[in-house]
Amino acid sequence: MRTLLGFYILCFLLGQDLPFLLADDVTQNLCFATRLSDFLPPPYSNISDSMPCTPLWNTFVLRYSENRDNVMTIIVSALYTTGWVGVGFSKDGRMVGSSAMVGWITKKGHAKIKQYYLQGTERDQVVPDQGELQLQKVPPVVALHGAMIYLAFQVKFSVKLPRRAVILAFSTAYPSKLGRLSKHDDKTTVIVDFSKANGVTTSIETPASTEKTKHGVMAILGWGFLLPLGAILARYLRHRDPLWYYLHIGIQFTGFIFGLAAVILGIRLYNRIQPDIPAHRGIGIFLLILSILQVLAFFARPHKETKMRRYWNWYHHWIGRISLFFGAVNILLGIRMANSGEDGWKIGYGFVLAVTLLAFLVLEIFRIRGSIGSPSSHTPPSFETHQSSTSSSV
Numbered sequence: 001m002r003t004l005l006g007f008y009i010l011c012f013l014l015g016q017d018l019p020f021l022l023a024d025d026v027t028q029n030l031c032f033a034t035r036l037s038d039f040l041p042p043p044y045s046n047i048s049d050s051m052p053c054t055p056l057w058n059t060f061v062l063r064y065s066e067n068r069d070n071v072m073t074i075i076v077s078a079l080y081t082t083g084w085v086g087v088g089f090s091k092d093g094r095m096v097g098s099s100a101m102v103g104w105i106t107k108k109g110h111a112k113i114k115q116y117y118l119q120g121t122e123r124d125q126v127v128p129d130q131g132e133l134q135l136q137k138v139p140p141v142v143a144l145h146g147a148m149i150y151l152a153f154q155v156k157f158s159v160k161l162p163r164r165a166v167i168l169a170f171s172t173a174y175p176s177k178l179g180r181l182s183k184h185d186d187k188t189t190v191i192v193d194f195s196k197a198n199g200v201t202t203s204i205e206t207p208a209s210t211e212k213t214k215h216g217v218m219a220i221l222g223w224g225f226l227l228p229l230g231a232i233l234a235r236y237l238r239h240r241d242p243l244w245y246y247l248h249i250g251i252q253f254t255g256f257i258f259g260l261a262a263v264i265l266g267i268r269l270y271n272r273i274q275p276d277i278p279a280h281r282g283i284g285i286f287l288l289i290l291s292i293l294q295v296l297a298f299f300a301r302p303h304k305e306t307k308m309r310r311y312w313n314w315y316h317h318w319i320g321r322i323s324l325f326f327g328a329v330n331i332l333l334g335i336r337m338a339n340s341g342e343d344g345w346k347i348g349y350g351f352v353l354a355v356t357l358l359a360f361l362v363l364e365i366f367r368i369r370g371s372i373g374s375p376s377s378h379t380p381p382s383f384e385t386h387q388s389s390t391s392s393s394v
Contacts, residue, residue: 039143039145043073044073044152051064059078060077063076066194070156071136071155074153074154075151076150078148078149079148080147080149083104083170083172083182084102085170086102086116086168086169087166088101091165099117099118100131101116102116102181105144113140113141115128115131124180126181128179128180136154141153163193164191166189166190167187169184169187169188171184211265211268211269215266215269220331222255222257222261222262222327223255223258223324223327224352224353225255227323233247256295259288259291262284266281280333287330290323291323294316332349
């Protein structure tokens with residue numbers, strides 16, 4: 001029990017995101033800290049200060065405006081040290097098939113900007129000086145001002161640009177001398193409503209926001225609420241035999257279904273936007289394997305009188321505890337990587353996690369005092385897989 005409480009306390013601390021408490025304020029200030037007209041050349045300097053400014057992701061900031069001829073002036077900025085920064089436009093939110101503008105400052109201090117066409121995910125499939133963006137006669141510009149890099153360009157669209165998927169990426173490694181890009185360090189995709197380009201606040205949401213929301217809700221319901229609840233009942237409701245057994249089995253199976261749905265939605269979401277989230281994805285697959293093993297273990301439960309029952313109990317209990325720990329960690333990773341700019345998810349799951357911890361602490365005190373959790377001599381009904389008075393607890 002102490003180990004489990006330690007796991008949850010560690011998860012709670014991980015969820016505080018202490019280094020990032022001021023991230024949103026810092027990003028918002030990037031819109032107002034600098035007058036772009038002081039260092040960008042015309043025509044960008046003539047209109048940049050009147051552009052609507054919207055933080056997108058990390059330190060990426062978007063400014064844009066559109067004239068009557070459907071010519072859009074776009075300025076993207078981000079914190080810069082080395083390597084390259086890119087912004088791409090996609091019809092379906094996927095990297096493959098998109099066209100991107102990528103800028104960087106060479107080691108000798110020369111500014112470079114090129115259009116790229118992303119034929120695939122391999123390095124040689126990212127083709128420089130090609131793409132579907134109709135750049136105008138006004139030359140694209142890259143400028144380094146303080147710690148920020150600015151990519152400015154004009155592009156014409158055949159019709160007034162509606163909501164479109166915008167891909168943002170960066171790498172700290174420089175492109176090759178021929179302009180071949182190194183693999184990105186990180187990337188994301190956002191949906192921008194360019195129809196409000198004339199001074200109206202931009203509406204931005206994450207791509208496949210519905211799928212992300214469903215994925216998050218299923219994961220929190222399954223791994224964040226139902227499975228911990230079933231473990232609590234199995235440990236602290238033993239004095240209400242056989243009620244605890246049926247509640248434990250029913251809730252755990254329901255939690256498994258929600259967790260499985262979260263994995264399926266996560267796979268669909270990964271195939272759609274291809275995020276670079278190896279830790280979150282790997283832990284999700286690991287949890288799926290553990291949960292399947294737990295379900296199989298229920299059907300393979302040995303009789304209470306056999307020597308194997310002791311080892312089965314040990315296996316079942318500890319696999320459950322490990323699963324709950326990594327489930328909490330992965331939920332926190334998912335919330336952090338979503339970069340939604342909203343605190344609702346953090347507050348919501350933080351509340352669930354805090355209530356779970358409090359319930360464990362209070363109930364464990366009652367259990368130590370002998371008020372609850374003492375198993376009775378009741379034998380479960382004959383229709384159970386094996387006749388035994390004990391089951392899993394965490």
